[in-house]
Amino acid sequence: MIRLTDLTIRFPGFTLDHISLHVRRGEFFALMGSTGSGKTLVLESVAGLTKPSGGTVRVGGRDVTRLPPEERNVSLVYQDHALFPHLTVLQNVMYGQRYHGIAKEEGRRQARELLDTLGLSRLENRRPEHLSGGEKQRTALARALACGPDVILLDEPLSSLDPQFRGELRRTLKHVHETTGTTFLMVTHDFADAMILAERGAVIKDGRLHQQDTVANIFRRPATPFTASFVGMTNVFPARYAQGCCTFAGHAFEGLPELPAWQTGFAALRPEDVFVGSAGDFPEGWRILRGTVERVEREGFTWTAVVHCGDQTLTALVDRHMVLSRGLESGSTVTLGFAGEHLHHMPEND
Template sequence: MTETLVRIDAISRRFGEVRALEHVSLEIRQGEFFALLGPSGCGKTTLLRILAGFEHPDSGSVTLDGADLLAVPPHRRPVNLMFQSYALFPHMSVAKNIAYGLERERLPKAEIRERVDAVLTTVGLTGLARRRPNQLSGGQRQRVALARAIVKRPRLLLLDEPLSALDKKVRAEMQLELKRLQHEVGITFVVVTHDQEEAMSLADRIAVLSEGRVRQIDAPVPLYERPADLFVADFIGANNLVTGVAAADGLHVPGVGVLPCPVPADAVGAGATLVIRPERVRLAADGSSAGGLAGVVRDVTFFGGTTRVAVQVTGLDRPLLATVSGATTVAVGEQTRLAWSVGDAMLLGPG
């Protein structure tokens, strides 16, 4: 297994009555792309600022390669932070922006020139070295900010909502570019984002935070398929959540019936929530197949490659969602049936 680069142990931070972080512990491995994901106010940016040295925790420890990182002043940490705004100097050329940190370190001019040229090639900006930031597109400015961060060869690169200022198409292109760069330069990346798709597409592992606590740390696929609790299930992607009472044959929902799902023996008789992804739900015309839940189509949304259908089932307080490939023939107001395989659903407790 890849060795641990950063170990965060029981970090807590409060701002007056606001609990930003509460006993947060996690490990970041050498060379991985790690994401801190959660809604606004969950503590992810505070944790990033602690790593960068702009905040100090009330308690807990942070080590990098086994050494106390909190004892090192920000400017001496082998850590670099790429700001959300990119913070480029408007009066400097691309090359000068990238070289700025190296010049502050008073490195030899020949070494600075060599390292700037190399990183310009890495980020694909060789032909734009003499341009000013206002002559660049949003994606190009982001590449300059990245180049300026990695040219100093930090052990750890922190990215605060790095793609939020870009439009959807450029953001998708830069997600691929970030992944390529991270593998090419071999630096450990930690990205803060509230965008689930961004975290899932970029990260090797993701820590989901809520109200200052870590709810789950996992790779994207198990995080999506096996959420640890209801918060993660509801936050990561679209999910159908139905509450009821667990029984040996499934989840009993008053006024609806028994919904198929695996039920652990120790859960029988307890309140629980069934979780089923929309892409696991099958649609069938009413009466064309036995079983399943009957309902009325309330909405049909076509996304190009897929269609999401919302079906209102009597007895449920909100429609169930089904995602089907391509277009669908069902229309709003029609009767339909929903079904899924037992193994595609899971039960989560109320906590």
């Protein structure tokens, strides 16, 4: 449905560098990256709001690279909603239909169906100032859908919402995608949103794509150290590979499954795949490291132990019982364990 080929956009101090991306018809695709990575530029190039310096943009098989926004049949939903403050919810939703040849009464019927689907029927006569953040975002989504677009573009749709509304809107987006079959391209800095909503995705940094794959593969098998860090695989170490052995964090591990052919690269572990205990606590065949606790951190109901091992630092998720019952604290000597199949390897060049 969307195919970008060598898309390049140049601004002073920043270049979107030869982006090639394919979003299939009817899928929910997430483009992930930090602030300033270029992900919104990609979105705006598909919408026709930013002119490329090179490359092509195709939507539904048509080359739309030089077409104005109104001829592309795509709808863009910004994170700040961009609702007209003087119009009601229903009027906002119907606003764009006049430019797509939809008769007023038919448009009103379609708009009310969308309001019903999105749980907004009782609010159709309210103005945006009297809506919550989640209600505003759902109104903006209804307006985007009301014109019957081939593609919905979402710019950080959940970032401005309070936590209690995020889950509600995630469920709404998933329901709308499943029931309409519309193609969605979402940009986000939050990998959790991508995990819940998208089948496939890509990671962008400094105007360059680092990986394009299923979201599950990006999560479990990141292609670069940056992607690993972005998806929460925070234990990334320089590693050496020789004679069936992988050496990192001052420890050498033999007999690991699927060791790569390269001599130097990176080994990585997710914090939830590293466990703290005693040597006898781990299943047979697990790999063991020993180290000293640097600090124990708490974030909400989650605890992490940061442990010095050799010349590196590992982070492990720990439960409250472990912290309190074993006196886990700075300076404690601990044993860490992990299953060999959870160790992920990446080449040196990223």
